[in-house]
Amino acid sequence: MKDKMEEFIRQNRNAFDDREPSEKVWRNIKASLSFGEKSWFNNVTLWRAAAIIFFALSVYLIIPKGILISKSESISSREFRDVEEFYTQQILNKVKLIHDYTNNEGLNGFTHDFQQLEAMYLVLKEQMNVSPSDKVKDALVLNLLVRIDLLNQQLHSLEKEVPSKEEEQPETSI
């Protein structure tokens, strides 16, 4: 059985901690642990601040720039896409027409020139994707126009040629 004194001490435990240490104790601890020149390197707050500044700087340097690039890119690309769609459709129509005219006989010298232009077009298109510029866009449009011109010439000569064939073999046209 615990006596009155023991019970009293346990019940009033916190009241026994009434002395305060001198401020000098912390000053000595601080001096011994040598927080000083070296501590800035280990200072978490400082590193956090540095991380926030670095992050903000990255956002300023990368994201806004990226938005500007993508904005100019998107305007240029949109314009080009419309032009490309229009001329590509024209080319397809004309190629189909020539194909029908030649009746699967191939396009001879025309085919070679046309394929070269197509290959150049693919190279230019790749360039447009990597670093879009007005120069590349113009070159692409020019390529499309040259191909259309070439197709027009071919169609024109075929149109001339076909009636003469029809004249030679009138029975096949009916």
Next chain:
Amino acid sequence: MEQQVIELHNDLITLCKMGDQDAHYRLYKLYSKGMYNVAYRIVGNEDDASDALQEAFISAFRNLDSYRADATFGAWIKRIVVNKSITALQRRKFEPIPENDRWDVAEEEMPMAYADELTVDRVKKGIEQLPDGYRSVLSLYLLEGYDHQEIGDIMGISESTSKSQLNRAKAKLRELLNGKL
């Protein structure tokens, strides 16, 4: 609530391990008063208590990597403070136990009446008047909550010696409180 306190302390300890000076100060402020009183009750004077407190915190902060979260930081730092205080006591040599006290005293079993009402101040003064050995064992057992096995480990004595020292210390304190000494 207790879990939140432990987590707060663990956050502070993590910051301390990274060298954050402010975290060291906050951790010191949380425990310094309690630990100073622990030291004072063992060593019995302000100078030795301040030295023990200072040495304990320096040692704790330098060895934070060896602190394991399986014990609370409070229990860990208290053990360091107690060890530093006992070392200080041994350095200046224990006050010898009076010759006529060198026999075993039976545990007081019946509630005992006191001449005057007990107050914290009177009990504190009574404890401060006890010889070093008695005061240390009584403080460690009644105020710091260590058991006799732990007190034996801390003070380098057997468990039974710790028990008999406590009984003698309580008997002496009762006498002091009843104005017999």
